[in-house]
Amino acid sequence: MSLHPLFLHISEQVAITPDEFVKTLRHFKTVNYPKKSLVIRADEYISHQYFVVSGCLRSFLMDDNQREHTAQFAIENWWVSDFTAYFTGSKSILFVECIEDCELLAIHKSSLDKLYACVPSLEYFFRKKLEKALVALQKRIIANLYKTAEERYHDFLINYPNIEQRVRNYQIASYLGITPESLSRIRKAGMQVNG
Amino acid sequence: MSLHPLFLHISEQVAITPDEFVKTLRHFKTVNYPKKSLVIRADEYISHQYFVVSGCLRSFLMDDNQREHTAQFAIENWWVSDFTAYFTGSKSILFVECIEDCELLAIHKSSLDKLYACVPSLEYFFRKKLEKALVALQKRIIANLYKTAEERYHDFLINYPNIEQRVRNYQIASYLGITPESLSRIRKAGMQVNG
Numbered sequence: 001m002s003l004h005p006l007f008l009h010i011s012e013q014v015a016i017t018p019d020e021f022v023k024t025l026r027h028f029k030t031v032n033y034p035k036k037s038l039v040i041r042a043d044e045y046i047s048h049q050y051f052v053v054s055g056c057l058r059s060f061l062m063d064d065n066q067r068e069h070t071a072q073f074a075i076e077n078w079w080v081s082d083f084t085a086y087f088t089g090s091k092s093i094l095f096v097e098c099i100e101d102c103e104l105l106a107i108h109k110s111s112l113d114k115l116y117a118c119v120p121s122l123e124y125f126f127r128k129k130l131e132k133a134l135v136a137l138q139k140r141i142i143a144n145l146y147k148t149a150e151e152r153y154h155d156f157l158i159n160y161p162n163i164e165q166r167v168r169n170y171q172i173a174s175y176l177g178i179t180p181e182s183l184s185r186i187r188k189a190g191m192q193v194n195g
Numbered sequence: 196m197s198l199h200p201l202f203l204h205i206s207e208q209v210a211i212t213p214d215e216f217v218k219t220l221r222h223f224k225t226v227n228y229p230k231k232s233l234v235i236r237a238d239e240y241i242s243h244q245y246f247v248v249s250g251c252l253r254s255f256l257m258d259d260n261q262r263e264h265t266a267q268f269a270i271e272n273w274w275v276s277d278f279t280a281y282f283t284g285s286k287s288i289l290f291v292e293c294i295e296d297c298e299l300l301a302i303h304k305s306s307l308d309k310l311y312a313c314v315p316s317l318e319y320f321f322r323k324k325l326e327k328a329l330v331a332l333q334k335r336i337i338a339n340l341y342k343t344a345e346e347r348y349h350d351f352l353i354n355y356p357n358i359e360q361r362v363r364n365y366q367i368a369s370y371l372g373i374t375p376e377s378l379s380r381i382r383k384a385g386m387q388v389n390g
Contacts, residue, residue: 061337069340071333084333087326093337123318130325131282137332138266138279142256142288144339145264145372177340 005053006105009077013128014121024122027115028105033098040082040096045089048106049081050074055102056166059094060174070175073099073160073167079129080104099167149178150186200248201300204272208323209316219317222310223300228293235277235291240284243301244276245269250297251361254289255369265370268294268355268362274324275299294362344373345381 006028007021016024028051033039040046042062052074059071059080071094074080082092086109107115116123136159143152153176157164164172173183201223202216211219223246228234235241237257247269254266254275266289269275277287281304302310311318331354338347348371352359359367368378 061341063341067341069337071337071340084330087330123322127318127322127325130322130329134325134329134332135279135282137329137336140336141332141339142264142266144336145266145369146256146258146262174340 005077006051009051010122010125014125016119016121016125020119020121023118024115027111027118028107031104031106033102033104035098035101037098038095039080039098039102039104040092040094042092042095044085044092046082046085046092047109049079049083049086050096050104050106052076052078052080053103053105055104056099056163057096057102058099058167058171059096060171061094068171068174069177070171073163073171073175075160075163075166083133099171144177149176149182150189152176153183153186153190200272201246204246205317205320209320211314211316211320215314215316218313219310222306222313223302226299226301228297228299230293230296232293233290234275234293234297234299235287235289237287237290239280239287241277241280241287242304244274244278244281245291245299245301247271247273247275248298248300250299251294251358252291252297253294253362253366254291255366256289263366263369264372265366268358268366268370270355270358270361278328294366339372344371344377345384347371348378348381348385 004021004025006025007016010016010021010024030053031050033055039050039057040059054076057074057080059074059082060068061071062068072080080096082094082096084090085092085094112126116126143155147155153172156172156176169183170180173180176183199216199220201220202211205211205216205219225248226245228250234245234252235254249271252269252275254269254277255263256266257263267275275291277289277291279285280287280289307321311321334350338350342350348367351367351371364378365375368375371378
């Protein structure tokens with residue numbers, strides 16, 4: 001029998017017993033979303049964050065000209081939500097859509113507080129997750145300030161291994177803040193360099 | 196007698212008794228840095244984060260062409276460090292310099308863990324600080340994807356009230372990822388609109 005992906009994910013950071021994991025899992029709810037459906041819509045209050053068991057998702061902002069700007073992708077073992085809305089209690093500004101059929105584990109804000117009381121080592125786990133997320137965002141901001149689009153595309157491939165075949169070109173381009181045409185040029189140049 | 200700025204800062208988020216605050220303060224060390232000095236240099240291991248009691252600082256990256264890119268400013272009641280290096284144990288990539296004479300409260304990583312054991316409500320306080328920092332970075336990334344330089348300059352003025360007179364033009368421009376000339380144009384246009 002294979003171990004639960006959330007158990008493996010938590011165990012990478014903190015020691016958790018099978019008994020504690022059973023208690024943990026009771027605070028989550030399995031939800032399934034078909035490809036192209038929306039997990040989160042803009043302009044809503046958000047009380048859940050989601051662990052990705054299987055599938056691929058994307059959070060994006062739609063501007064006044066109906067252009068999409070990708071904030072984040074999420075694949076197996078990632079967490080996704082509109083975290084600004086989730087943490088601050090403000091309305092969401094992002095959409096979260098399923099690029100593939102998705103199986104997610106949803107946890108409500110209030111359940112998370114109960115979970116900390118029930119399995120204290122998870123408070124440490126979620127703090128470490130926050131620190132890692134902060135580091136990732138800090139790196140992306142600094143990269144935006146001084147790296148070329150080619151370099152940022154290379155960073156993207158490292159941060160999201162094997163995701164390139166799962167998402168569409170315009171979605172990657174809108175994550176990098178460049179046009180799909182620029183992305184195609186970068187890819188072609190890369191293929192020529194790599195033979 | 197006025198209350199300690201760190202006491203006021205913590206009290207905004209969690210209830211802390213004067214006795215707990217005395218215990219807390221024992222984990223910090225007051226450090227003074229003159230204007231233009233460096234608190235952190237690139238390529239060093241970082242074990243402290245700093246609370247700003249007075250003064251103004253800037254963290255920046257120096258690229259291979261010796262150009263500076265501002266990651267963050269910090270004024271009174273802000274926290275500053277190279278957080279990527281601090282959290283991950285990797286070497287710093289940022290410099291942190293004092294734009295003015297600074298009084299800081301430094302806390303070592305290992306002291307923070309001891310502090311949590313000593314004053315448990317501070318674990319919650321620092322988690323909330325992390326969440327807020329994450330929200331701020333997420334907003335900046337999304338703004339970079341779709342807002343104009345004018346709009347991002349406006350966001351900067353809201354995020355850092357009254358800082359404009361304390362820092363230099365090129366430092367703000369490098370935070371926004373634009374040239375000092377573009378920043379001057381934006382400011383002139385703003386003055387004309389505002390009469």
